Amino acid sequence: PAVVAGVGSAADDPADDAADDVLDDIAQMHLFRRGVSGEDDPGAAEEGVAPRPPRPELLQIHNSFILAETRDGVIIVDQHAAHERVLFERIVASFERGGAEGQRLLFPIAIRLTKPEVELIESILEPLAALGFEISPFGTDAILVQAVPSPHRYFDAEKCVREMLHELTHGSDLMNSARNQNERVAMSFACKAAIRAGHDLSNDEMQELFDQLFATELPYHDIHGRPTVVRLGLGELRKKFGRT
Ligand SMILES: [Zn+2]
Structure with missing residues (x-):
């Protein structure tokens, strides 16, 4: 959409090539999470407690990147780039509503x-x-x-x-x-x-960032056009270990 600018990428951008695959992976992650409802957990249903949906485990590395296992490998999200994308789309929407x-x-x-x-x-x-x-x-x-404004605790x-x-x-x-x-x-x-590299994120903060990033219109690039997500497929991993 025309309202969201600042996006462009080289044709050889691996994040771009893999965007559809990542989208599949993320869809799978969400399907998996939504797939478990109270009906699958009779104990929780009886007590009237909403069961906590299982979420993909996220690992922050070097206080800069967030690693997640996907159906077909791993994805690595740059926390600053991701948050920048989230903030920008939120601001554009907020400007249209008259501000925050x-x-x-x-x-x-x-x-x-x-x-x-x-x-x-x-x-x-x-x-x-x-x-x-x-x-x-x-x-x-x-x-x-x-x-x-208060975009994050740091x-x-x-x-x-x-x-x-x-x-x-x-x-x-x-x-x-x-x-x-x-x-x-x-x-x-x-x-x-946007949250910077070097800032420690709690598990909830990482989950929130993931949810927000993949709810944006252009989740795979920050506003400079750099990738927000890098994907490492199982095939690529196997090749690196000589298991072809
Ligand atoms: Zn920036």
């Missing part, structure tokens, strides 16, 4: 602006507000951040705003790929606010 509410800060953050940032700020206050940032001018060369709002202002004033390949100011702000936020 932020959380009010107990202690507002004052951020001093450079001259180019002072010139920019007025034009991005509206999309920033739609993201959940409540920002007001503070003197002639600063802003006061009074409410912020989120550093001040760092995010500073990095976004820097990217929006200095430009980047990502900024060049956007079609308008709102999209530039949305893309910059998705990139800067």
Whole structure:
């Protein structure tokens, strides 16, 4: 769909080639999970307790990637790329609904602006507000951040705003790929606010990220066009071990 931009990939992109297979794998994972209902677990049904659906086991490696067994091998998800995709699609949808509410800060953050940032700020206050940032001018060369979005528990709002202002004033390949100011702000936020490599995720957080990623319209690429998922098939593994 036209609303979701920032996607492109080389023809030899293995994640792209394998996209259909991954989709099959994910569908299988979900089928497997949905396949077990209360009827299959009479004990739970009697007690009126909803049984916990079995989920594929996820393993975080190097606090950066998430590994999952699939029907035909394994998939490896880049946690930052995946979350960036999730955030971007959520923002685009939220912009269409008029924006999201932020959380009010107990202690507002004052951020001093450079001259180019002072010139920019007025034009991005509206999309920033739609993201959940409540920002007001503070003197002639600063802003006061009074409410912020909360994309994940490691989120550093001040760092995010500073990095976004820097990217929006200095430009980047990502900024060049956007079609308008709102999209530039949305893309910059998705990139800067997404969970980073190096952050430890709980099992529930990994499951949530998986569910959200595979519910997006373009789950296989981040907004830079890089893959979010790499697939290693059993056939490839067997070949590597000389078992052909
Ligand atoms: Zn990025």
